Amino acid sequence: NLATGGAGLPVAQLRIVPRGQGAYALKLAMDAYSAGDASLALPQFEALWNGRGELDFAGSARLSGPFPGGRVEGLALPLQGRWSEAGGFAMYDACQTVRVERLRVSNFASGRQALTLCPDRGRSIVRSGPGGLQMAARLAGPTRLQGKLGSSDLALAAGAVRIDFPGSARLSDVDLLIGPAQSGTHITAGDFSVDLGGALGGTYADAEATIGAVPLVLTHGAGRWSFANAILDVQGDEWLLRDRQAPAGFQPLITDDMRLTLADGRIAVTGILDEPQTLRPVVRVAIAHDLASVTGHADLSVDALTFDDRLQPEMVSNIALGIIANTRGLVTGQGRIDWSSTGVTSSTGRFRTDSLDFAAAFGPVTGLAGEIVFTDLLGFETGPGQVVRLAQVNPGFAVYNGLIRYQILPGFKMRVEGGEWPFAGGRLLLDPGMVDLVSEEPRRLVFLVDRVDAAQFLAGFDFENINATGQFTGVIPIVFDKDGGHVRGGRLEVIGDGGTLAYVGELTYEDLGTMANFAFNALRSLRYRYLVVEMDGDLAGEVITKIRFDGLSQGEGASRNFLTRQVEKLPLQFNVTIAAPFLQLITSARSLYDTQYITDPGVLGLLPGQVNNPGPNSTTPAKPGIQPPESEDRP
Incomplete structure (x- = not known):
C-alpha cells in the first residue's frame, strides 16, 4: 500500500x-x-x-x-x-x-x-x-457537435465517421451551419477527410455552400482544405455556381480556382467563373463575409465577355432565350451585392457594350451600344431612362441610328418608354409599352410611321425604275409569341394632297399585246389623292398587304388620248391585295420589272454539279441580263 x-x-x-x-x-x-x-x-x-x-x-x-x-x-x-x-x-x-x-x-x-x-x-x-x-x-450513429465560432452559433453534423491512424478520418454527409438557420453560412459535403499524423488538412467532395439569404449557391464542390496558424484555407478544383431564384437570372457557372479562407471570424472567397460548355471566363468574384455581424458583400467583374459562334447570351442567362440569337460583340461591367442578417440589402451593377450585333424576332440588329445600370442586379431591375442606341435595325427595311428608352421592372418585365429612328425623311417611332421577358404570353410592340417620304423610301430599296411622291403616316402593331412575330392591323395612309406613282423604265417583256401595251403606257404614271396600305400576317411567313388608291388621274409621262381623258372623269378606285412573305415582299416587287434582281439559281447555273456552272475559278464571261433597267431620261 x-x-x-x-x-x-x-x-x-x-x-x-x-x-x-x-x-x-x-x-x-x-x-x-x-x-x-x-x-x-x-x-x-x-x-x-x-x-x-x-x-x-x-x-x-x-x-x-x-x-x-x-x-x-x-x-x-x-x-x-x-x-x-x-x-x-x-x-x-x-x-x-x-x-x-x-x-x-x-x-x-x-x-x-x-x-x-x-x-x-x-x-x-x-x-x-x-x-x-x-x-x-x-x-456510433449520427455525430453532432454544437458550439460558437467567435460570437456565431455553430452546428456540425455527420452521418458516418471512420478513423484510420496512420491515415485519415473520413466523414460522410457533413452538414455545417454557422449562424442562424435563415441567415447563416451553410456548408454541406458528401465526403470529407482529415489527414492524421501530419499537418491538419484533407479533402472534400460533393460540397455545397450558401451564405445567408444571398440567392446564390456554390455546389458540386471538390478540392482540398488545410488549417494552420488559426486560418482555414479551402481550395476548389471544381465548383458550380447557380442562382437559387425562380426563375433563375443566370445559367450555372463553373470555377476550378475557387479559394475560401476563414480567419478571425471572416470568410473571404475569390474565383473566376466560366461558362461550362466553352470554359470561357464570364465573371470574377470576390466575396467578403463577417460571421459576427452576419454582413458581407460580393464584387463581380465582367472584364471582356465575348459573344460569338461558341458562346451566346442564352448560355449565360436564359432570360435571353427566345429574345435574341446569333449575337456578336463584347460586354464589360461591374456589379456588387451587399447583405446582412436580414438578407440582401442592395445589389447594383453597371454593364456596357460599344457594339453588339444580334438577330431578334423583328429582324437583325447591328451596332447596339449603351450602358445598363441595375438598381437590383439579382432581381434584374433598373431605374427609368435606360438608353441603347442601334446603328441599324432591319425588319425587312433598314432603319439607322435609332435609340430606345426603357426600364426593367420586377418580375423580368420591361417597360418600353419609347424609341425613335430617322426613316426616309420622316421618323419611325416605338410606342411605350410593357414586355414580359420570360413569359410565353404574347408581347406587343407598336411602331408609328411619321411623315415618311415615298421617294426616299423607294430609294432605300434601289427601285431604279419607280418614282413616287407623297408623305405617309400610320401604325404597325407587331405581336411576338411562341410562333414568331405577327403584324396585326398595320395601316399606312398618305397625308396632304396625295402624290404620284410612276414607272420610268421599259417592260422586261417586249410585247404584252396591243391592249396591254396601250393600258401600260396610259397608266405608267398616276396621280392619287388618297392611298391606304393595310397589313396583317406573319413576319416569318405570309403577310396580306392591301393597297387602295382613290382619286386617280394620269401623271406626267403617261400617254394621253380621248379614252384616258374620259376615264379621268370617273371616280376610280384601285384595290390591290398582295399575299407574300414579308421579308421577300420588296424583292418580289422589284423583280416584276427587273428579272436579274431575283432569278432561279438553276437558270443561272449556280447549283452544284450543273454543267453550265462555271465555278469560282472559271474565266468564262457571265451572260448579259435579258434587259437592263432604263433611266428616266430614255427618249
Whole structure:
C-alpha cells in the first residue's frame, strides 16, 4: 500500500495485491495533478498481471490542458485494454464513450459533448503494429457537435465517421451551419477527410455552400482544405455556381480556382467563373463575409465577355432565350451585392457594350451600344431612362441610328418608354409599352410611321425604275409569341394632297399585246389623292398587304388620248391585295420589272454539279441580263 502527497507530488493511493503463481492485482486512484495549466486525474484504475506475460487493465482518466491550436477541459477518457508479450498492446475491444466539458480550437468553442467510438472491422480500436500504434474506429450513429465560432452559433453534423491512424478520418454527409438557420453560412459535403499524423488538412467532395439569404449557391464542390496558424484555407478544383431564384437570372457557372479562407471570424472567397460548355471566363468574384455581424458583400467583374459562334447570351442567362440569337460583340461591367442578417440589402451593377450585333424576332440588329445600370442586379431591375442606341435595325427595311428608352421592372418585365429612328425623311417611332421577358404570353410592340417620304423610301430599296411622291403616316402593331412575330392591323395612309406613282423604265417583256401595251403606257404614271396600305400576317411567313388608291388621274409621262381623258372623269378606285412573305415582299416587287434582281439559281447555273456552272475559278464571261433597267431620261 502506497500513498503520495505533499509539495510537487500527486495525491494518490496505490495498492498492489499478490494473487499467487506470480499474479498481481493493482488498484490506483489519483486526484488531479497539475503542471502549469494542464492537469491529469485517474479517478480509478485497475490492472491484473497474470504472471504469464499478460496484463489487463480498466479505468478512466480525466484531462484538461492545451494542445496545438486549442484547449480541452474535462476530457473523460475510458481506459480499457491489455498487453502481452506475444500479442503486443491493444485498447478498446468494445464501444467507448468519450465526454468533454469544454473544447476550444482556434476561435471555436463548445460546451459539453459526448462521442461514442466503436471498433471497426472487428478489431480493437487501438493496437500496436509494426510501425507503432494503429487506430481503426467508427463513431456510433449520427455525430453532432454544437458550439460558437467567435460570437456565431455553430452546428456540425455527420452521418458516418471512420478513423484510420496512420491515415485519415473520413466523414460522410457533413452538414455545417454557422449562424442562424435563415441567415447563416451553410456548408454541406458528401465526403470529407482529415489527414492524421501530419499537418491538419484533407479533402472534400460533393460540397455545397450558401451564405445567408444571398440567392446564390456554390455546389458540386471538390478540392482540398488545410488549417494552420488559426486560418482555414479551402481550395476548389471544381465548383458550380447557380442562382437559387425562380426563375433563375443566370445559367450555372463553373470555377476550378475557387479559394475560401476563414480567419478571425471572416470568410473571404475569390474565383473566376466560366461558362461550362466553352470554359470561357464570364465573371470574377470576390466575396467578403463577417460571421459576427452576419454582413458581407460580393464584387463581380465582367472584364471582356465575348459573344460569338461558341458562346451566346442564352448560355449565360436564359432570360435571353427566345429574345435574341446569333449575337456578336463584347460586354464589360461591374456589379456588387451587399447583405446582412436580414438578407440582401442592395445589389447594383453597371454593364456596357460599344457594339453588339444580334438577330431578334423583328429582324437583325447591328451596332447596339449603351450602358445598363441595375438598381437590383439579382432581381434584374433598373431605374427609368435606360438608353441603347442601334446603328441599324432591319425588319425587312433598314432603319439607322435609332435609340430606345426603357426600364426593367420586377418580375423580368420591361417597360418600353419609347424609341425613335430617322426613316426616309420622316421618323419611325416605338410606342411605350410593357414586355414580359420570360413569359410565353404574347408581347406587343407598336411602331408609328411619321411623315415618311415615298421617294426616299423607294430609294432605300434601289427601285431604279419607280418614282413616287407623297408623305405617309400610320401604325404597325407587331405581336411576338411562341410562333414568331405577327403584324396585326398595320395601316399606312398618305397625308396632304396625295402624290404620284410612276414607272420610268421599259417592260422586261417586249410585247404584252396591243391592249396591254396601250393600258401600260396610259397608266405608267398616276396621280392619287388618297392611298391606304393595310397589313396583317406573319413576319416569318405570309403577310396580306392591301393597297387602295382613290382619286386617280394620269401623271406626267403617261400617254394621253380621248379614252384616258374620259376615264379621268370617273371616280376610280384601285384595290390591290398582295399575299407574300414579308421579308421577300420588296424583292418580289422589284423583280416584276427587273428579272436579274431575283432569278432561279438553276437558270443561272449556280447549283452544284450543273454543267453550265462555271465555278469560282472559271474565266468564262457571265451572260448579259435579258434587259437592263432604263433611266428616266430614255427618249
